[in-house]
Amino acid sequence: MKKIITSLATLALLTSATPAFAQEQPQLATVTHVASTTKASDNQEVKPFADFVTINVYWNQPPTATRFEVVVTNVTDGYVLEKSRQTATEYSARGLRVGNYYSILVRALDQYGNQVGKWSHDFEAKQNDNWRFWF
Numbered sequence: 001m002k003k004i005i006t007s008l009a010t011l012a013l014l015t016s017a018t019p020a021f022a023q024e025q026p027q028l029a030t031v032t033h034v035a036s037t038t039k040a041s042d043n044q045e046v047k048p049f050a051d052f053v054t055i056n057v058y059w060n061q062p063p064t065a066t067r068f069e070v071v072v073t074n075v076t077d078g079y080v081l082e083k084s085r086q087t088a089t090e091y092s093a094r095g096l097r098v099g100n101y102y103s104i105l106v107r108a109l110d111q112y113g114n115q116v117g118k119w120s121h122d123f124e125a126k127q128n129d130n131w132r133f134w135f
Helices: 002-016
Strands: 052-059 067-074 079-086 090-097 101-109 115-124 129-133
Touching (some): 052 101, 067 090, 090 101
Antiparallel strands (some): 067 079, 067 101, 101 115
């Protein structure tokens, strides 16, 4: 009899407990101060919002070009980051580390793979940007 009462009491205790995910969570405090992005003095460096940026490049379609070759080189570390052959007249270089130097080369190729136009730009990654150029 003692075992039955103990097991019923244990069962009642276990079934009446509220699971952790169902318990009420405390409310968050209201935000009263937002950090400023302005410099406190001329000697203080302003840091970028992100560690990585994206550069979008757009160009025209030369009459004899059938495809394009895009090469993104990390000049700071000395390696080709991305290489693409495509028919689209736009490209997004993503994941460029802020502070590193890069080079973007776009070559327009005809149906035989001969170069019919070329554009390149060397830059330091600082912020997201959009560039447009014409062959």
